[in-house]
Amino acid sequence: MITFDAVTKRYPDGTVAVDHLSLEAPTGEITVFVGPSGCGKTTSLRMINRMIDATEGQILLDGKPVQGIDPPALRRGIGYVIQQAGLFPHRKIIDNIATVPYLLGWDKKKARDRAMELLERVGLDPAFAGRYPFQLSGGQQQRVGVARALAADPPVLLMDEPFSAVDPIVRTSLQDELLRLQNELNKTIVFVTHDIDEAIKLGDRVAVLRVGGKLAQLADPKTLLAEPADDFVREFLGHDRGIRRLQFVSTEGLRLRTDLVVREGSGGSSEPWLLVADEGERPVGWLSPERPGKLEPYGTFLLGRDSMRSALDAALLSPSGCAVAVDEEGKVVGVATREALDEALAEAADG
């Protein structure tokens, strides 16, 4: 657990970057610091590993003030990932990853074995081990940065805008990868971003900071979206707040119709749309009895696993306005009609 206890940072020129910040980043969870440019996110993060020292207040690591721990010893237990990875350009990937194990005096073979293990863990081809950073894409370098931070298995990981320099598709896959890794590793992670979508996706808890380094709100993403503390947070969350909230509404109890699912070639119905499924019960397309023989596109969501946001998206992908519920194998479970989606939305708005 990392505890900020009334932490203030005043730079020598008088700028107050962080102002009486008090919060806890629980063990094994991802705590995200988010806020507009200059609100003190990076300063807060760097005070944890003492790259910057607090002016007032204390930061405690599992109850021990970090100010009392020698910085090199402190940083051995804290992995650090920055934007654009910050890899050593003249070292091979394997040696970049093994940086901290080498510093800790591990023997070369053990350090390199560990680096190879991590290379795979972060989803990279072992063949990259012998390359240099410039021979990797930005996203691949970022994965190496994560592997390097994890090399000595530190319990704490600090990540400062680690994915902001890559394109949106690579960014999404890096975020997914981090969540997958965290599932296995359960590190205490503090993650800095200015992107609220990233904060909501990754954070178990999200700390919204305002310029002047004051905490505006600390909450889990669902609560943040449902109950912003004030106008600043509401504005920062943006106009899509309602839609984003649907990410946290389950599709589990959604009312489904199975009578609208038919086999190819079946005819005659008074329904405006029927979903055609193949022999293996997989969806093929929507059929309007008015236009026999012409199948229209469909959208699916995984029942109970995907959120209402995905179900709505699936409905919007089809002229039928209905979403197709499937199971883990992609087989049709039923169809959520507009009425069923409406009901669920009304319930979500109430709750």
Ligand SMILES: Nc1ncnc2c1ncn2[C@@H]1O[C@H](COP(=O)(O)OP(=O)(O)OP(=O)(O)O)[C@@H](O)[C@H]1O
């Ligand atoms: N060494 C310094 N000396 C004086 N002021 C500083 C120094 N470093 C940062 N600041 C100021 O402290 C405030 C907080 O900076 P910080 O880098 O922590 O913000 P941030 O939220 O991480 O911003 P960004 O999202 O733009 O990276 C800013 O006003 C910044 O100009």
